[in-house]
Amino acid sequence: MNRGKGNVYFIGAGPGDPKLLTLRGAELLQEADVVVYDRLVNKELLQHAPKKAELIYCGKSPQAPSITQEEINQILVYHGLQGKEVVRLKGGDSTVFGRVGEEAAVCREQGLSFEIVPGITSGIAAPAYAGIPLTHRELSSSFAVITGHRRKNGREEEIDWNGLATGVDTLVFYMGVRQIHVIQENLLLHGLAHDTPVALIRWGTCETQETITGELASITKEVERRNFQSPAIIVVGEVVKLREQLAWFEDKLNTSSYLGEAVNV
Helix, strand or coil: CCCCCCEEEEEECECCCHHHCCHHHHHHHCCCCEEEECCCCCHHHHHHCCCCCEEEECCCCCCCCCCCHHHHHHHHHHHHHCCCEEEEEECECCCCCCCHHHHHHHHHHCCCEEEEECCCCHHHHHHHHCCCCCCECCCECCEEEEECCCCCCCCCCCCCHHHHHHHCCEEEEECCHHHHHHHHHHHHHCCCCCCCEEEEEECCCCCCCEEEEEECCCHHHHHHHCCCCCCEEEEECHHHHHHHHHCCHHHHHHCCCCCCCCCCC
16 A cells, blocks of 8 residues: 655754653654664664664764765655655754755655754763853853864865854864864964863763863873774863863762763863
């Protein structure tokens, strides 16, 4: 029987803590026929889906071969055209470096209805859990989110380093751990002070959250010395100093049965 065309729901899964999924996201997961999910999605969220739902993993890893974007597009379209309710579950918020624009455009081209459900992006959540608000009346009135990921063809992203270094108070880099030396070099080259505070938060909002802090001039050496790996958010700016007073999540982990360790450098 032809069920007609289905619907595709692009749901932001949040930064890692499963309780940070939105109510709308949970509601749609409970009605899904197919769930297409990414590497950074907390697997606990899949429990919201019906037992009969088909779960399709399409995570991308910087260290291993990954499914292509074209293949993901085909999966969404195929199941949508079969009349199924398809959930595309992405870590954080799908509109922040989540390629939702590309995937939604393909659905529109195929005549599929879709809905974009915002999620809590890791660039805001991870610093918050580390005790670093991105804005502060005395320290920061603006922030920018930037990708630190280099394209596979080796071409640099077109980043306005001068504008970032001179015109924005707080900088938040996604996918930048492997490019920390490039970030450091360009920010220093364009005038950011050597002693500007920097924080890296790994697995933000999760029980394994780790944070290291330091200064811009020396942060690359600290990252290398501690072998600090992705996935992590990088925060650059004076608001990082607030962590000394406002760190709460890792304190909570250290006084509970959770696993995890915070390290200041």
